[in-house]
Amino acid sequence: MAHRQGQQRRASIHDVASHAGVSAATVSKVMAGVTTVKPENAQRVFDAVELLGYRVDPLASDMRRAKRRIIGAIVPEFESEFFGQMVTQLESLAEQRGYTLVAASSRESEARETEILARMHDWRVAGVVLAPVRNEHGPAAAFMKVNGMTGVLIDRVLSDDAFDTVSADSAAASAEVARELLGKGHRHILVVGLGEQAATIRARLDGFRSTALKLAPDVRIDVVLAETDVEPLRAQLRDYFAKGERPTAVYSLFLKGTLVALSEFRRRGWHCPNDISLVGFDDAEWMQVTWPAIAAVVQPVRQIAGHAMEALFARIEGGEGPPIARLEPCKVLMRESVGSPGNGSH
Amino acid sequence: MAHRQGQQRRASIHDVASHAGVSAATVSKVMAGVTTVKPENAQRVFDAVELLGYRVDPLASDMRRAKRRIIGAIVPEFESEFFGQMVTQLESLAEQRGYTLVAASSRESEARETEILARMHDWRVAGVVLAPVRNEHGPAAAFMKVNGMTGVLIDRVLSDDAFDTVSADSAAASAEVARELLGKGHRHILVVGLGEQAATIRARLDGFRSTALKLAPDVRIDVVLAETDVEPLRAQLRDYFAKGERPTAVYSLFLKGTLVALSEFRRRGWHCPNDISLVGFDDAEWMQVTWPAIAAVVQPVRQIAGHAMEALFARIEGGEGPPIARLEPCKVLMRESVGSPGNGSH
C-alpha cells in the first residue's frame, strides 16, 4: 500500500508556476484555455504540468463557483433492473454533457432521501434527478424548493408545481392491459400492488379499473394491496386464493408483485395461461425466456432518462417557464402468459 | 424554480460568527465539538446556527484535509441484480461508519474505469472499492498503486500484490457443480462463458473442468466462449447446436449466458430438465418462480461487501501488513432445471 510515488504531496498550481517561471494566475489561465497568454509561456506551463503530473484540484477550483459540474441522482433502490438501467442512462447522458453523475439510493426511506439531498446541496450540485420513494409531495421535494435547488422528479410522480416531472404513462398502459384482458374474455380479474408508492400505483389501478368498467360494466375486479412490504402482500395473496377465489387473470402493478404471483401459482400448481393469465407492470429480461413467456408492460427507461436530463439541463442553463409534466408511453407486450379464460384444464 | 428563500446566499461561518458575537475560529471549534469554549458562547453559536440554518461547507472544510469521509465504489454495470445488491450493501455499510458512498459504473470500459478513479482521487476519497472490468492487472489498479490510493478489489479478481481482494470462490463452486452434474450421470456437458472477464471466468472454467475430469476422465466438456459481447455468444451457441451437438447439460458461467442458453432452448423447443439440464453461475429472484426453477450458484453478496468494507476500513485506519486475498464460499442451489440424462423424451 505504501509506494514511493504515492507518498509525495500532490503538485499544486504554485509548483507548476515556479517550475514554469510564471505566476499562479498565468497557470490558471492556461488551464482554463484563455488565449491572452504568450504562446511561449503557455508551452512552458504545459511542460511543467506534464512533468509534475499536475491536475486541477476540484475542491479548490470549485470553492468560488456557485455550482459544480455535478448532477445528483437519487433512486429508491439499486437492485431492480428498472432503476439500474435508469441510473446507467442518466450517468451516460451526464457524461455526454461533461458532467459527473453522483448516484445514491434512498433505500425506500424518505428520511434518507432528504439527507442525501441535503448532502448534495452542500456539494453544490448543478441539479438533481430525484425518483422519490413515495411521490412528489414528500419532504425531499419540499427541501429542494426551500433551498432553491434545480431538479427534475421522475418515476413515482405525476406533476408538480415547482419541478418538471417525467414518468411512464401508467394510466394509459393500464388501460391497454384492461382492453387486452377484457378482449380475451376475462371478467374476473385480480389486481395486486403495493400501496406506499401512491402516485404511480394509484394511476395504474385507476387507469385499469376505469377502462375495464367502461368496456364491461359487469367485470369483477378484486384488489389486493399491501401497505409497505412484499411479504405481507404474499400473505394476503395466499389468503385470497385460500378463500377459494379464482380470478381468470392477474394484473400485477409492479415487478415484485409479478414474482409473488408467479410463486403463488407455482405453490398451487397452476400454470399460465391455462389455469390463470398473468400480466405484470415492468418488464425484465428473463420474462421472454421462460416457459411461458410473461406478458409485461415495458417502461420506456431511455425516454424517461432522456427527457429528464433534457429538462434538467434546460433549467440549469436558465430555462424559465412553468414546470412541465411529461408522461412517456409504455409498450404492452402480450406474451404467452395471457390466454382466454376457460381454455384451461381445471 | 425561483423562491425567496433560495435566492439568498448560503450562510457562512462568518455570518454565524457575527450573529453570535464571536470569532469564526470559535464557531469552527463549536461545530467541531471542542470543549474549550465557554458554554455561554457555545450556546450563542448554536442559536445563530439554528437561526441562519448554517451548515458547514464541505468544500471549504475538506480543502485542508488530506482525506474526506467518502468511499468511492466502481462497478462494471448497475443493471444486474448482483451489482445492484453489491452497491446497496456497500452504501449501507459506508453509511454505518459515517462515510458517504459515491457510486459509479465503468460500463465495462477500462478507460472509463481509470477516468472515474482519477476523479475520485481528485475528490480525495478515503478509499475505493473497485470491481474491475477485467481483473486485478488492469490500468485502474495500476493507477491506484502509482497514486498511493487506499482500496480493495472485488469480484473479478483473485489476488493482488498491493491490494486486498475479496471475491466469490468460483473454483470451489464450479467444482461442486461438476460433482453434482457428474453424479447425476452427465458425461457430455457444454460450458458457456464470456472471455473478457478473465479472472473469474477462468477460475470457474478451470474449477469445473479439473474436478469433472478427475471424477470421470471420459467426460466430454465442450466450451463456447465469446470474447466480449452477448450477441456473438448467442450466435456461437446457435451454431454449436445447429451442428447437431447434443450435450445433456449446460453450465453457464455468468447470468447473461444463462439467459442466452434458455432462449436457445426455447427456440429449439427443448425443455429443462427432460431435454437438457441447465445450471448457471449467479442466482436471480426469478429463477425460483419459473417452471422449471433454474439451478444456480448463489454468490455471497453480503459477505463479499462486508469483508471488502472491513478490509478497506482497516487500511484506512492505518492497518499494515501484506494484502489479503479472500474467497467467499458460494451456495449451489440444484433446482428443477437439473435432472439425469436420458429421462427425457427426445
Added chain:
DNA sequence: CAATCACGAAAAATCGATTTATCCATTTCT
C-alpha cells in the same frame, strides 16, 4: 515628444473553512 492604448503578466483579494500563533485576563505559585 508627451499622452494614450494595448497587451501580458504579476500581485492581491477572494472563496469558507481549519489550525497555529498570539494575546489578554485571571489564577496560582514562589
Added chain:
DNA sequence: AGAAATGGATAAATCGATTTTTCGTGATTG
C-alpha cells in the same frame, strides 16, 4: 508582590485554486 501558569478567545496563516486589480512595457496617436 512579581512571575508563571492557565483558560478562553481572536488574529492571522493556510489549503489551492480563480478573479480582479495593478503594473510595466512597447506601440500608437495627437
